[in-house]
Amino acid sequence: MLKTIILLTDTVQQQQPLANLLREHNRDLAFCSALRASDLSAIDPDVLSEARLVSFAADVAVSEKFLLQLGYGAYKFYAAPTQYPGLPTAHDESEDDPRCYSVIAQSMTIWPDFKKVVGLETVTIPDGTVPAERERLVFSRLAHLFWQMSHMIAGEATDLPAIIGSGESACPTLAMMN
Template identity: 90%
Template sequence: MLKTIILLTDTVQQQQPLANLLREHNRDLAFCSALSASDLSALDPNVLSGARLVSFAADVAVPEKFLLELGYGAYKFYATPTQYPGLPPAPDESDDDPRCYSVIAQSMTIWPDFKKVVGLETVTIPDGTVPAERERMVFSRLAYLFWGMSHMIAGGATDLPGVIGSSECQRPTAAMMN
């Protein structure tokens, strides 16, 4: 049974609103906060078998051993620029000022073939948008994706359904490595 959500965020201010949203869907959840890989390694190992890691807008490398010990998987919410997917950028497009972003929720595993996208949206930035407003628009869309998936994140399913990714139904375990 899912007992704990480990929230890995970029700032402390993001922790409470995310926890409050998830708690609306599962009042019995406990929450652990983390801002770095060292915060993750400081968590009680006994908690991990009943836990799910949720990384929200955090650029932190999660140790492989930690991912293997989680009983309910790990998911990362992030944004990335996506100009002309599948095509080279136009010569007049600047990489410093992307107009299109993908906000993505993706499973985190140590096996690349088992990663899957569980949520995906696109944000198009209007011409002339200043960088601060662009960042706000992208972050708002990322928060909206999290909000829309919060019932699944707080639920007890071991794996969230993928919208893009492996056709494999089973999450790999440490025993599969042998």
């Protein structure tokens, strides 16, 4: 039975709103907060067999040993420019600023062939948008994706359904992205 959600976030301020949202779908959940890999390693190993890790906008490497101990899997919510899939967002100001981003919910596994996309949306940035506003637009779409999936994240399923599996060669359709 899923008892604990481990929230790995970029900032402490993100923890409580995410926990509150998930608690709306499952009042019995306990939460562990983490900002760094060292926070993850401090979690009691007995908790992990009945836990799910959710990484939200965090750029933290999670160890294979930790992932293998989770009874309900691990999922990462992140944004990536569609021009450079798989690469982190550039933080410098350049003429080549991306205009289109994907916000993605993806399973985290030690076996790359078994990773799957469980949620996907796109956001197009209007011309002339300043970097701070671009970041806000992308982050708000990421939060919206988390909100849409919160009932599944807080649920009992040990494996969330894929919308794009790693073995699939088909490109995502427009319906999948929105």
